[in-house]
Amino acid sequence: MVNAAMNLFMFWAIGDHEVTVVGTDGAYTKPLKSDYVTISPGQTIDLLFTANQPIGQYYIAAKPYNSQPAISFDNTTTTAIIEYKGYKKSSRKPIFPHLPKVNSTSASVNFTGSLRSLASRAHPIDVPLKITHNFLFTISLNTVPCADNTCLGPRGLRFAASVNNITFHSPNISILDAYYGRITGVYGDDFPNFPPLFFNFTANNLNNSLETPLNATEVKVLEYNDTVELVFQGTNLVGGIDHPMHLHGHSFYVVGWGFGNFNRSKDTLSYNLVDPPLQQTIAVPKNGWTAIRFKADNPGVWLMHCHLERHISWGMEAVFITKNGSRAGESMLPPPPNRPPCT
Ligand SMILES: *[C@@H]1O[C@H](CO)[C@@H](O)[C@H](O)[C@H]1NC(C)=O
Ligand SMILES: *[C@@H]1O[C@H](CO)[C@@H](O)[C@H](O)[C@H]1NC(C)=O
Ligand SMILES: *[C@@H]1O[C@H](CO)[C@@H](O)[C@H](O)[C@H]1NC(C)=O
Ligand SMILES: *[C@@H]1O[C@H](CO)[C@@H](O)[C@H](O)[C@H]1NC(C)=O
Ligand SMILES: *[C@@H]1O[C@H](CO)[C@@H](O)[C@H](O)[C@H]1NC(C)=O
Ligand SMILES: *[C@@H]1O[C@H](CO)[C@@H](O)[C@H](O)[C@H]1NC(C)=O
Ligand SMILES: *[C@@H]1O[C@H](CO)[C@@H](O)[C@H](O)[C@H]1NC(C)=O
Ligand SMILES: *[C@@H]1O[C@H](CO)[C@@H](O)[C@H](O)[C@H]1NC(C)=O
Ligand SMILES: *[C@@H]1O[C@H](CO)[C@@H](O)[C@H](O)[C@H]1NC(C)=O
Ligand SMILES: *[C@@H]1O[C@H](CO)[C@@H](O)[C@H](O)[C@H]1NC(C)=O
Ligand SMILES: *[C@@H]1O[C@H](CO)[C@@H](O)[C@H](O)[C@H]1NC(C)=O
Ligand SMILES: [Cu+2]
Numbered sequence: 001m002v003n004a005a006m007n008l009f010m011f012w013a014i015g016d017h018e019v020t021v022v023g024t025d026g027a028y029t030k031p032l033k034s035d036y037v038t039i040s041p042g043q044t045i046d047l048l049f050t051a052n053q054p055i056g057q058y059y060i061a062a063k064p065y066n067s068q069p070a071i072s073f074d075n076t077t078t079t080a081i082i083e084y085k086g087y088k089k090s091s092r093k094p095i096f097p098h099l100p101k102v103n104s105t106s107a108s109v110n111f112t113g114s115l116r117s118l119a120s121r122a123h124p125i126d127v128p129l130k131i132t133h134n135f136l137f138t139i140s141l142n143t144v145p146c147a148d149n150t151c152l153g154p155r156g157l158r159f160a161a162s163v164n165n166i167t168f169h170s171p172n173i174s175i176l177d178a179y180y181g182r183i184t185g186v187y188g189d190d191f192p193n194f195p196p197l198f199f200n201f202t203a204n205n206l207n208n209s210l211e212t213p214l215n216a217t218e219v220k221v222l223e224y225n226d227t228v229e230l231v232f233q234g235t236n237l238v239g240g241i242d243h244p245m246h247l248h249g250h251s252f253y254v255v256g257w258g259f260g261n262f263n264r265s266k267d268t269l270s271y272n273l274v275d276p277p278l279q280q281t282i283a284v285p286k287n288g289w290t291a292i293r294f295k296a297d298n299p300g301v302w303l304m305h306c307h308l309e310r311h312i313s314w315g316m317e318a319v320f321i322t323k324n325g326s327r328a329g330e331s332m333l334p335p336p337p338n339r340p341p342c343t
Helices: 105-112 175-180 264-270 309-314
Strands: 009-014 019-024 027-034 037-039 045-048 057-065 078-083 133-145 157-163 166-168 214-216 219-222 227-234 243-247 252-259 281-284 288-295 300-306 317-322
Touching (some): 037 045, 037 105, 105 281, 133 309, 157 309, 175 300, 175 317, 227 243, 264 288, 300 309
Parallel strands (some): 133 227, 166 214, 219 317
Antiparallel strands (some): 009 037, 019 045, 057 078, 243 281, 243 300, 252 288
């Protein structure tokens, strides 16, 4: 199952049938029995279920999960029907599943936080234990001044979004072309390891002066084999919401998460380094944090972004460049000839 929605997490379930989740983003998980699934845009989930209920019809249903009351959205429940062989037409309605409440953050995090790697002998994990790079990236909504006819946000302002207070400005030639072709002036390589300012990221009523981001095109360059721990820190600037963060080119282990502000001396103690799930998209909880680890072993130019289309279009993205290794098969490929132009 893939969530192909643009801007909404979904709750999903089948009437009267428990499902067993066995994988996410192409990696095995420990079998997880659940009455419902939470899936974020861009995420994939593999699951099994057994048709072991009385012969009949059962709804498959999905509806949005949205934690931010200021956002209006289509709250339609979408359905399909599972019909058992031998079913005889009757006036009885198909059985409908219990889906969590549309704003149930606990239902969302309970599911996502229950995923574990299979971590069996045949499918061992390889979570980096010696970390060469520690990053803390704030992910925030922002506001910027706008011309009257482009203002969709508060008066005189439009929405923007940022990582470490940088709204990503897309250059007019691709960063892959610029890196591979050694063209200067397209991007900088100074993406900050930490947010420029520490404040109570998840506090209510943050000062509006914090909402204005910098506008830049900065990348983070990694050496082949670097081991990265990256903590995504959600903020309550403009308004807190869950962000499905997605990294191209590398799967990552999700080693911890929590609500509020990440506290390195306390929160690292509860990391799961035994069977953390291996994912490509992870929902960072509203006004919370998520810690991931990965090894930079896939040379290339890789986008990292929030998978809510709205947020990536507002600048909630950054770029990693993983440099060539030293052996055959450890070099990035040239830009593909059929790539679409940026402008
Ligand atoms: C769905 O949205 C409509 C219109 O905004 C609202 O009237 C209704 O109460 C909502 N239903 C649910 C279940 O949230
Ligand atoms: C969810 O929405 C209901 C109804 O609008 C509200 O009473 C409740 O406080 C909300 N729950 C959360 C966790 O925001
Ligand atoms: C989520 O898990 C907590 C702790 O186990 C539990 O108290 C809560 O009821 C769960 N929430 C939902 C919506 O399942
Ligand atoms: C791309 O942008 C740079 C500066 O931002 C400018 O100098 C250059 O002319 C632009 N190139 C094209 C093809 O638009
Ligand atoms: C940060 O803000 C939250 C939410 O308002 C509050 O509960 C917490 O106490 C604050 N933390 C600090 C260190 O001020
Ligand atoms: C908000 O920040 C600005 C600029 O730092 C400061 O002048 C102002 O006093 C702050 N407002 C509040 C309510 O703290
Ligand atoms: C982001 O940078 C701008 C420009 O330097 C500054 O005004 C603002 O306070 C910064 N906000 C945060 C949250 O760091
Ligand atoms: C960032 O700067 C570019 C020009 O350098 C401008 O076109 C763009 O609108 C700016 N973006 C934001 C969010 O301010
Ligand atoms: C972080 O956690 C430690 C240990 O629990 C505590 O002593 C410290 O005050 C916390 N720091 C902050 C900023 O909350
Ligand atoms: C990367 O790590 C592998 C396995 O640990 C090692 O064999 C290789 O030499 C390393 N390559 C570089 C360029 O560090
Ligand atoms: C990386 O490897 C590719 C393929 O061998 C080569 O074309 C490219 O120049 C290398 N890039 C760098 C920055 O060394
Ligand atoms: Cu987002």
